Amino acid sequence: MEAGRDEAVVWRNRALTLFDRVSxxxxxxxxxxxxxxxxxxxxxxxxxxxxxxxxxxxxxxxxxxxxxxxxxxxxxxxxxxxxxxxxxxxxxxxxxxxxxxxxxxxxxxxxxxxxxxxxxxxxxxxxxPAPQPERARVSATEGRVLALLAGGATTARAARELGLSRDGVAYHLRRLSARWGAANRTELVARAYASGVLAPGTWPPEARTADAE
The missing domain is CATH 3.30.450.20 (PAS domain)
Known part of the structure; x- marks a missing residue:
């Protein structure tokens, strides 16, 4: 009787080993x-x-x-x-x-x-596949402002390159910060990359398919 129980335990363990190895x-x-x-x-x-x-x-x-x-x-x-x-x-x-x-x-x-x-x-x-997040929508000017900001441009330099006043550049930055809840310019650039507005792996930074004004 004891031998029968031992044999049953052996076969049970073999079955569990096989169970675990089945792909x-x-x-x-x-x-x-x-x-x-x-x-x-x-x-x-x-x-x-x-x-x-x-x-x-x-x-x-x-x-x-x-x-x-x-x-x-x-x-x-x-x-x-x-x-x-x-x-x-x-x-x-x-x-x-x-x-x-x-x-x-x-x-x-x-x-x-x-x-x-x-x-x-x-x-x-x-x-x-998992759905891809939709790229954030920005205007062409907002995209160029973000690209210049990511490249280290000051408000004055961005204004010169875009043909805007300093207040005009500041206006676009305030709108973007409010839209994305960004606390500062560093976070604003990070969110632009994370949302696909700025193309990764490029220098100088480039905006991707910004909407027309």
Whole structure:
């Protein structure tokens, strides 16, 4: 009897080792969809570790595309039907954007009368990139003022190069600072680069596709 238990432990450990090494994202859930066990590939799709997934609702991690699919599966499980169920899902990609694919759930148990667990496998079908932030809109003159400011120009020099008065340059700087909530000129230049108004990697600084006045 003791030998039988030892052998069962050995095979259980071998099965868990194989489970962890499978490259396909796999999890074992209870009949209510709570994660009991997840392999590293499944955890990687969620940007976390296998232990952190334990107890999480699988349909909160992977959002179903059609609610009716989930309702049909829940009803089938309530009636103890033992079929393979598939749900189209999407979820946030660890690096940004989102992915989409299918979750396949197979009821598994030692006997027909036992409440089944669910062996859940995820198949990734594709990825949608994260939307790019919209470039800030500035006028042509505002773009030139920002480019000169980024190059170290004083208000007087910017005024000479743009054919404006010093008050005219100061007016544009006040408007930009108020629009972006910039506390000083250094922050104003930083925000111009961050928002795509100034082209990165160029010297002297250049404004990118500024709107016409």
């Amino acid at each position: 396909l994202p796999v999890a074992v859930c209870d009949v209510y969809g709570r994660v009991v066990l997840a392999n590293p590939a499944m955890a990687a799709e969620c940007g976390t570790t296998p232990g952190a997934l334990r107890g999480r609702e699988v349909l909160e991690l992977f959002r179903p595309q059609e609610a009716t699919q989930v309702e049909r599966i829940a009803e089938a499980l309530r009636l103890r039907h033992r079929s393979r169920y598939q749900v189209s899902v999407c979820w946030p990609a660890p690096g940004g954007g989102s992915r989409y694919g299918e979750l396949t759930a197979d009821p598994v148990s030692d006997s027909a009368d036992e409440t089944p667990a669910l062996l859940v496998m995820l198949r990734v079908r594709g990825e949608r």
